[in-house]
Amino acid sequence: MWNGIKTLLSGGRSSREVAKGRLHLVLAHDRSGLEGGKLQAMREEIAAVIAKYVPIDSEAVEISIESHSRETQLTVSSPLPARHA
Amino acid sequence: MGRAIVITSGKGGVGKTTAAANLGSALAQLGKSVVLVDADIGLRNLDVVMGLENRIVYHVVDVVRGKCTPAKALIKDRRMDNLWLLPASQTDDKDALTPADMAKLVCELKSNHDFVIIDCPAGIEQGFKNAIAGADEAIVVATPEVSSIRDADRVIGLLAASDIPARLIVNRISPHLVKRGDMLSQADVIEILALELLGTVPLDEHIVATTNKGVPAVIENKSLAAKEFTRISRRLAGLDLEAADTAPGFFARLGRALGLSPAPTT
Numbered sequence: 001m002w003n004g005i006k007t008l009l010s011g012g013r014s015s016r017e018v019a020k021g022r023l024h025l026v027l028a029h030d031r032s033g034l035e036g037g038k039l040q041a042m043r044e045e046i047a048a049v050i051a052k053y054v055p056i057d058s059e060a061v062e063i064s065i066e067s068h069s070r071e072t073q074l075t076v077s078s079p080l081p082a083r084h085a
Numbered sequence: 086m087g088r089a090i091v092i093t094s095g096k097g098g099v100g101k102t103t104a105a106a107n108l109g110s111a112l113a114q115l116g117k118s119v120v121l122v123d124a125d126i127g128l129r130n131l132d133v134v135m136g137l138e139n140r141i142v143y144h145v146v147d148v149v150r151g152k153c154t155p156a157k158a159l160i161k162d163r164r165m166d167n168l169w170l171l172p173a174s175q176t177d178d179k180d181a182l183t184p185a186d187m188a189k190l191v192c193e194l195k196s197n198h199d200f201v202i203i204d205c206p207a208g209i210e211q212g213f214k215n216a217i218a219g220a221d222e223a224i225v226v227a228t229p230e231v232s233s234i235r236d237a238d239r240v241i242g243l244l245a246a247s248d249i250p251a252r253l254i255v256n257r258i259s260p261h262l263v264k265r266g267d268m269l270s271q272a273d274v275i276e277i278l279a280l281e282l283l284g285t286v287p288l289d290e291h292i293v294a295t296t297n298k299g300v301p302a303v304i305e306n307k308s309l310a311a312k313e314f315t316r317i318s319r320r321l322a323g324l325d326l327e328a329a330d331t332a333p334g335f336f337a338r339l340g341r342a343l344g345l346s347p348a349p350t351t
Contacts, residue, residue, distance in 0.1 A: 014266025016273065019231050023269075023277050026231075027238050069279045 028067035032074070039063060043076070050078050087118070089191045089201040090321070091220035091249070095236030097207030099228045100256040103292060103302075105204040106134045107311070108224075110301040111318035113168035117199040120159065122171045122191070124216035125206035126181055129173035136299020137162065137170050146174040149186040155193055164304060169198075179211040184218035191219025200321075209243060217244065223251040224283060229258055229269035238278055252283040254317065259288045284317035286310050 013021075034042075047058035061078040092105045102125075109121040123131035126146065132138040143158035148171070155171070162168040171194070174181065194201045205216035217223065223244050227237035237253075244251045255274050262268035269277075271285045291308030295301065302311035303318075319325035 016263070016266045016269055019269055020273050020277065023231055023234055026235060027277065030235065030238060031242065 024067065028065045028072055031067050031070070031072045032065045034065065039065070046076055047078070054080055056081065087195040087197075087199045087201055088222065089195055089203060089220045090222050090224060091124075091203040091205050091217050092224045092226060093205035093213065093216065093240055093244070094207065094226045094233070095209060095240040096233045099226050099233050100286075101207075101226050102130050102134050102204050103296065104224070104226050104254060104256065104286075104314070105131060105202050106301045107303045107314035108318050108321065109200070109202045110135075110162075110165065110168060111303040111315045112200050112202075112322060113162070113165045114303065114315075115318060115322055115324065116167070117322060118167040118197070119200045119202060120169045120171060120194050120198045122194070122201060122203045123173035124187070124203050124212065126173045126212065126215075127175065127178050128206065129175050131204045132160075132170060132172045133299060134296055135162065135170055135301065137172075138299070141172045144172045144174040145190070146177045146181045148190060149182055155190065179206070179215065182215045184214050187215045188219040195219075209239060213240075213243070217247060217249060220249055223249050224254055225251050225278075225280065226254045226256050227274060227278065228256050229263075229271075229274055234269070234274060234277060241278060241280055251280060253278060253280040254283050255285045257288040258285055283320060284313055286313045286317075 029036075029039075043061060043063040044058070046063070047056070047061035050056055050061065051058055056078055061076065064075050064077075066073050066075065092101050092108070094101050105121055109119045113119045121131055121135070122145065123129050124145070125131070129144075132141060137160050140160050143153045145158070147153050148155050148158045159169040159171055162170065191201055191203065201219075203216050203220060206212035225237050225241055225244070227233045241251055253275065255271050258271060259268055263270045271282070275282050287309050289302075289308050289310035291305075292302055292310050295305060295308075295311075302308055303314050305311065306315065316325065
């Protein structure tokens with residue numbers, strides 16, 4: 001029963017699943033060699049470049065790193081405003 | 086010419102020295118000629134784990150400095166015909182050796198033995214660089230914990246950068262905790278680290294007792310952990326070529342050992 005309560009408290013995920021999720025994230029960052037500060041600086045520069053071409057909210061630009069089978073990928077996502085022509 | 090295998094992990098305390106002692110002893114039991122090299126200069130421990138601490142005269146730094154020949158520094162394990170230990174120095178520091186020194190020494194040892202097993206210190210600095218310098222292959226030991234896996238991942242990257250092929254031992258897995266959802270499984274660790282599995286060793290109280298006595302568990306060969314180390318050594322020696330992850334599942338084997346499920350009919 002205690003396990004059931006613990007699972008409920010952790011939002012339905014076992015500590016094993018939580019560990020797995022955290023490791024995927026932390027290893028993706030470790031493997032990229034990009035520290036948090038560098039990643040943020042890159043996000044801001046990329047947002048500024050996009051803003052040169054399309055009016056966007058630069059705060060909405062997101063940057064993330066994912067890693068699968070030792071292949072690491074950088075993803076930048078930015079919402080684009082609807083065109084009112 | 087023998088093979089040099091470095092046993093490494095990044096994080097300390099995950100069972101590198103225990104794995105080195107047991108794999109080396111198990112390989113010797115298979116009739117292979119084995120030298121165990123303690124590369125943890127300043128913090129030697131392979132000697133106590135092997136129960137050979139009272140017989141040290143010369144050590145690895147003496148050999149590198151030319152104070153004695155490698156043959157003279159090797160301690161013969163009297164429990165077996167073909168097992169030797171080259172202890173680390175306890176008074177020097179990691180800078181007493183260079184990667185070139187180690188590569189030369191390991192090469193010399195390989196010419197007279199089937200296996201040179203190098204016990205790597207924790208960390209990724211000079212001691213690690215020395216320990217991997219002469220290695221043809223690596224065994225990465227990781228326990229199913231976030232800190233161990235994170236450090237193992239770093240080491241795997243460094244080994245790849247040095248073109249040293251690596252395989253994985255998942256150590257101290259507790260089937261009970263995995264089942265309860267409170268420990269990463271063997272499959273989880275393999276998925277996260279994306280490394281070939283050499284074997285999985287269960288958490289086993291016998292290891293504490295055998296280490297207390299200075300007798301590698303495979304010599305008594307009573308425990309589940311000892312049986313797994315023996316299986317791993319057979320795979321290392323190429324005697325048991327079934328891939329670790331296609332072998333009967335760990336839990337199936339454990340179940341059988343505990344009499345919970347029937348033995349295979351073949």
